[in-house]
Amino acid sequence: MNNHSFIYLASQSPRRQELLKQLGVQFEMLLPSPEEDSESIEIPLPHEKARDYVERVTLTKSTAALQRWKERQLPWAPILCADTTVSLPDDPKGEILGKPADGLDADRILTMLSGKVHEVLTAVAITPALDFKPLCIVQVSKVQFAALSEQDIATYIASGEPFGKAGAYGIQGLGGSLIPSIEGSYSGIMGLPLHETRELLNRAKVTRK
Numbered sequence: 043m044n045n046h047s048f049i050y051l052a053s054q055s056p057r058r059q060e061l062l063k064q065l066g067v068q069f070e071m072l073l074p075s076p077e078e079d080s081e082s083i084e085i086p087l088p089h090e091k092a093r094d095y096v097e098r099v100t101l102t103k104s105t106a107a108l109q110r111w112k113e114r115q116l117p118w119a120p121i122l123c124a125d126t127t128v129s130l131p132d133d134p135k136g137e138i139l140g141k142p143a144d145g146l147d148a149d150r151i152l153t154m155l156s157g158k159v160h161e162v163l164t165a166v167a168i169t170p171a172l173d174f175k176p177l178c179i180v181q182v183s184k185v186q187f188a189a190l191s192e193q194d195i196a197t198y199i200a201s202g203e204p205f206g207k208a209g210a211y212g213i214q215g216l217g218g219s220l221i222p223s224i225e226g227s228y229s230g231i232m233g234l235p236l237h238e239t240r241e242l243l244n245r246a247k248v249t250r251k
């Protein structure tokens with residue numbers, strides 16, 4: 043495998059762009075065209091465990107991104123995809139808590155998380171070369187949530203921050219004030235675990251500044 047001076051980031055998450063910049067890697071965006079249906083990828087299978095789900099979704103994103111690369115006839119570079127999800131380990135239904143569909147759903151999710159410890163799982167996959175399978179890791183963090191009143195939840199939802207984020211919160215924003223402690227990776231909770239991603243980039247022979 044040759045060294046690579048840049049990669050493609052196939053993610054619409056502004057947090058992932060920010061975190062990738064922190065790693066000093068050159069990247070170009072490889073985003074879906076408006077006709078591409080990227081939302082329907084993120085539907086859990088019946089009884090699917092959060093770890094299996096986040097890995098499967100990330101590998102599906104990788105396949106879609108590779109197809110996109112082929113159609114656009116771009117020069118080759120490794121492709122990075124990721125997915126973040128939230129789950130409550132003690133939830134008997136083992137529900138996978140993704141992005142809230144609307145305000146009511148955000149209220150339901152935040153009520154479930156209130157006063158409890160949940161897990162945030164982020165899978166990262168890098169396709170290192172054209173005829174190689176993606177290299178994939180799953181990073182898991184534990185997050186303690188404060189006990190929230192109905193008013194706290196309503197105020198937080200009104201801020202707009204829960205939308206577009208797994209578990210209906212952002213640790214990097216106002217949501218950080220709802221979290222007394224974490225165990226794991228702050229960047230992983232935000233959507234791209236820096237340490238593990240650095241290791242994947244090294245394995246894919248991507249040079250950094």
Ligand SMILES: Cc1cn([C@H]2C[C@H](O)[C@@H](COP(=O)(O)OP(=O)(O)OP(=O)(O)O)O2)c(=O)[nH]c1=O
Nearest residue numbers: 053054055125126207208211212213231232233
């Ligand atoms: C828990 C948590 C999640 N998130 C975000 C990270 C992800 O952007 C989002 C989870 O959605 P994802 O489906 O992982 O990512 P995305 O839809 O934003 O982008 P793409 O599928 O194109 O890669 O939740 C935070 O920003 N802060 C947090 O504290």
